[in-house]
Amino acid sequence: MTVEELVRALNDAVARDEREAIAERAAELNPADVADFIQQVRPELEVELLMALPLEKRAETFGYLSLQMQQQIASRLPPDALTAMVTKMPSDERADLFKVLDDAIRRRLFTRLARKEREDLRRLASYEEGTAGALMTSDYASVSAGLSVAAALETLRLTAPDKETIYQAFVLDQDHRLQGVISLRQLILAVPSAKVDDLMERDVVAADVKAPQEEVARLISRYDLLALPILNSDNTLVGIVTYDDAMDVAEAEATEDMHKGATVGRLETSLRDASPLSLYRSRVHWLVVLVFGNIFTGAGIAFFEETISAHIALLFFMPLLVASAGNAGAQSATLMVRGLATGDVTARDWGKLLGREILVAGALGLTMAATVMIVGIFRVGLDIALVVALTMVLVVMVGSLIGMGLPFLLDRLKFDPATASTPLITTIADVSGVMIYFGLATVLLGL
Amino acid sequence: MTVEELVRALNDAVARDEREAIAERAAELNPADVADFIQQVRPELEVELLMALPLEKRAETFGYLSLQMQQQIASRLPPDALTAMVTKMPSDERADLFKVLDDAIRRRLFTRLARKEREDLRRLASYEEGTAGALMTSDYASVSAGLSVAAALETLRLTAPDKETIYQAFVLDQDHRLQGVISLRQLILAVPSAKVDDLMERDVVAADVKAPQEEVARLISRYDLLALPILNSDNTLVGIVTYDDAMDVAEAEATEDMHKGATVGRLETSLRDASPLSLYRSRVHWLVVLVFGNIFTGAGIAFFEETISAHIALLFFMPLLVASAGNAGAQSATLMVRGLATGDVTARDWGKLLGREILVAGALGLTMAATVMIVGIFRVGLDIALVVALTMVLVVMVGSLIGMGLPFLLDRLKFDPATASTPLITTIADVSGVMIYFGLATVLLGL
Structure with missing residues (x-):
């Protein structure tokens, strides 16, 4: 039987409440699959399913459950059964479980373990989270x-x-x-x-x-x-x-880096199980910080109010220009952050990569300038179209260089390069884009 | 000696051109480290270093080199040495090498291999790239x-x-x-x-x-x-x-997904070794596509020209509002894309996640509206500040829902959810943001 068939058979057995069939089916499934199944059944069945497994497999299956679920089940297992299972768990999983157990249960369980396991637990618990220990x-x-x-x-x-x-x-x-x-x-x-x-x-x-x-x-x-x-x-x-x-x-780590790349903070649980509050907390921080960054962009626009009033057509290209700078910057930043994380590039490659980035960003900027010129000439005339095209080359280059440089800088300053998230790069590119665009327009259109 | 010390000693031996010391030091290093070293020395030394290793270790080290480097070295090795080494390679690495060898070398090498290995090669070469085979x-x-x-x-x-x-x-x-x-x-x-x-x-x-x-x-x-x-x-x-x-x-896969998230296409080599042309190619496609998306945003602004001219102060908040929608959308999209990639969430969880997203996005929108109200009242008066705050709640919710929904939709349509890249989400959020903002302003400010 395939895993899907076994899971379906187990589901049927659960629906009909057939104890023996439940135990038989669960025993046939892989521990990782039993654990997945247990996470989805109604609470009364969790303990029953687990206890239907032979001791070794029970301990292994338990280790595949989320820590939150482990803690809940541990509080409902009879003390003898809990002790027997915990004794069979690998020492690293046992240490992780002990960190989340309710105080009373932890103390009772601790005294029931053999001396060797107690010492082992004490030692493993002493290492800081996130370390080899x-x-x-x-x-x-x-x-x-x-x-x-x-x-x-x-x-x-x-x-x-x-x-x-x-x-x-x-x-x-x-x-x-x-x-x-x-x-x-x-x-x-x-x-x-x-x-x-x-x-x-x-x-x-x-x-x-x-x-x-x-x-x-x-x-x-x-x-x-x-x-x-x-x-x-x-x-x-x-x-x-x-x-x-x-x-x-x-x-x-890859998940955390991707989340950081979009300014999402650390989630303690899986995405599926995350509470609305924990999601809110993981997202609100940077969003509010970036509000202040974007207010600068608004201030930049206010500064150039006269230029804009004189040539309101300039405004139509503003979203395009700042977005292009941001997009190019996001590309560069993502390439660098991931390269540094995997060890593909190191801080020493800085010089070589900078030269290449200037070349690539220049070529990208020219391509996009050509694209926008075609649209621009028909809509707004040659003078503004030229300002837009020149701005495009400049902002794509500036955006790319910020995107490439910031992760290196953060790495050098011993910060996590992934802090150079796409929204942060985009915000910086926005401010720079507005200043370059309207600055150039003011000079070139003779205002 | 640590790896660093060994590498330094090997470097010294290479600098002084001491054949015996080179062979001795290289033999002490791990194959992965020797391979790294070989990728960095001058071409004449590559073959010499490799041949200094005992046969088994040579074959293993060779497998750690980039395919490009493998192909170069294979063309410079004496036929007997190449055959001996290739015979010792694991069958999967051997099949990968054969795909990149020059035709003449491939044919010569093929005839020199034992029949069993030839059949094995033919079979392994028949499976499509990216499959288990x-x-x-x-x-x-x-x-x-x-x-x-x-x-x-x-x-x-x-x-x-x-x-x-x-x-x-x-x-x-x-x-x-x-x-x-x-x-x-x-x-x-x-x-x-x-x-x-x-x-x-x-x-x-x-x-x-x-x-x-x-x-x-x-x-x-x-x-x-x-x-x-x-x-x-x-x-x-x-x-x-x-x-x-x-x-x-x-x-x-994680690297590719991260790159996709910033609209960077597939790189055939490592980032460090990528040529400017291959980087340009991997980046230009989406940047140009997004130019057209952003032109819509400009058109949206043009549509509301009258409203903007009447209340130029509205303009100061435009970057902030569209960026906030984009940032919130990028967060949601990244969470979903990664969740779908790791199997943490599946298409079936759609309904449950939608409800949670509305809750979280609403709370985020309110928080950001409150932040911007504080700034807004002092700068532009209550009427515009209210429009800005209301817009903020709406655009953060719309951005988040697009960011959450698009990956699911793509997955359902059998596309890669990672196509819902941050720049794409940002572009959609930009257009929606401009329409919502100026639309609301036109209605509420009675224009």
Whole structure:
């Protein structure tokens, strides 16, 4: 059966309230799909569906639920069931859950966990959000330096059930310092009597526990890693981040950058679940700030009131000119912001890119000037059409250069380049466009 | 040594032209880093650096180079060296290289490859760009249904050197149809005499060979897969896509969506390497289209010339009002486009989201109207300030609803929602804003 068919069958079973069929269908579905299903059923069924799953799968499914839903369900599960499930969760997901649990439930659950898990929770909770430490899991597979391949394989076999992955084993000395990494592939292909130390990779790509999570995701993607080891300042291994978590971080970062590009602030939940209030909050800030920016454009128009009154036809081209400057600027800014975010361009490329931008923007400006000349000559005569065409070349170039330069400048000043959002660039381009246009007109039309 | 130190040491060796030191340093670096280094040295050194690496690492490093660079280097490598390296490349990277090779080199290389590789190349080359088929590798690990765990492990050991990953083994029947999947973890934990069929997962997440690559990436990310099996229409296994390729696709898709959001077309190369001409081409199309959109706004102003002449003060608020409509619209459009791209919202959520959008946009409009009233009363008197405030509420709502609705509409009409770019939304908001503003003013100020 396909996922859709299984979901439909599960839906039918739920509608007819057939306990056994519900449990059977849910067991056939992938944990990610069960979680999606649970997010959509009526509240009484959430716990029932979850409890219908075998323990391992229940813990895995629970991890796919939104944190908000996890918190709600945790408060309704019997204490024993909650403890059993939480014990089976990967350490990073468990730490995330603990951060959102109600105080009473958290305290009760905490005392029921084994000492090892309690210490682990305390440690993971101590890392700042957005760092490697907050992202990592401590369920990594490790072997001692000096072991034979056979002994290392035996270690992995014995410890496998609790590990996030056993495909990368980290080789540690007595002080828990990272000496190297060996893959399960290498181990099963090697002669059993060979030494781990002779086979392992010693130049290990690793990240500091305080590194930002975007850097962690970037390293995993750049080096195609299954798991990135996370080290303390004294080089001891404290955790790993696996590729699937890196994918989630990369997606969340791309979403945040896109939202920033349209002056939308950080949303704590998914868009579908966002409350009107949280959406309002994420959007109102910059909109109001930009009101003040746009008042400058109005002031620019007021300044040139005489010119406009004398040549009211100038006004017809104003929206076109300022919009073109803004559009060209938005293009440049978006290219740069994304280029800086992916590491495709760096601050050092500044000079080379500036030259190219002048060339490209000049060519774009000329093309658009030619387009507008054709329209302009028929509508307003040659003199105004020439002013419009010349303005077009200038504003497209100015807009593009602002769009290209601002992200670099912000990056240099240690701000997020994505702050150079399209509406901000457009606002700056508007003011510049109005000044250039009416300024030129005043001079060239001899007012 | 850190990567930076190694790169510096390699740079020194290159500067002093010390062959041995170059080879030694390059061998210590990660393939991704060597590739980066090669992209930056002078052309004569490119081949030398690559040939200084051991064969396996050379093939891997080569795969990290841009296709353009791969094509250049391939034309300069001795035929034997090229054949040896290409034989060691993963099948998907080899197929990509073949698409860009010069005809003569491609033909010569093709005849030198083994028959199995030639057939593989022909098959992989037959899939359309952007599909699962063009993304997948045929170097997957498989075991026959019915084997014991010990026999399956032995199969994996024997075939491992040519496989992209052996951590997921695909269980096939005699006709090469996919029966299930078993992980290396399950295999090494199981009793050697157990049967693969009893252990394997039968509900396998898979994709059709013609599926778009974004869907492949989404499945891998959603189900946290190491490798996604790709099936022909008759359910036979033709390849796999691994998580690292899915990461690259997701990053490229996010970049493309961001560029589209600012009306930048597809760039074939990275931003750093893009030629001025290719940048011009990617940007000019929409800029010119939008010129015509903006001419409507000018026509709108011309239509209301009398109103404007009578109350020139109205003009001061025009940039602010149309920009606010555009900014609010850009926010809504960006939220929706990204939400649809990540699958966070779907077309079915339309009704629920519309109600919420009206609420949020109304609140935003009121907030901004209040802000502008404060400025307006002092500058232009109560009557015009009231017109401005009322217009603000309306244009923010209209802009937001266009921004929210257009991506949905495009999606429904099977267009890419990202076509609802910020400049397009802004242009539509501009026209609507001018009409609403001066229309309201004409009515309310009794002209």
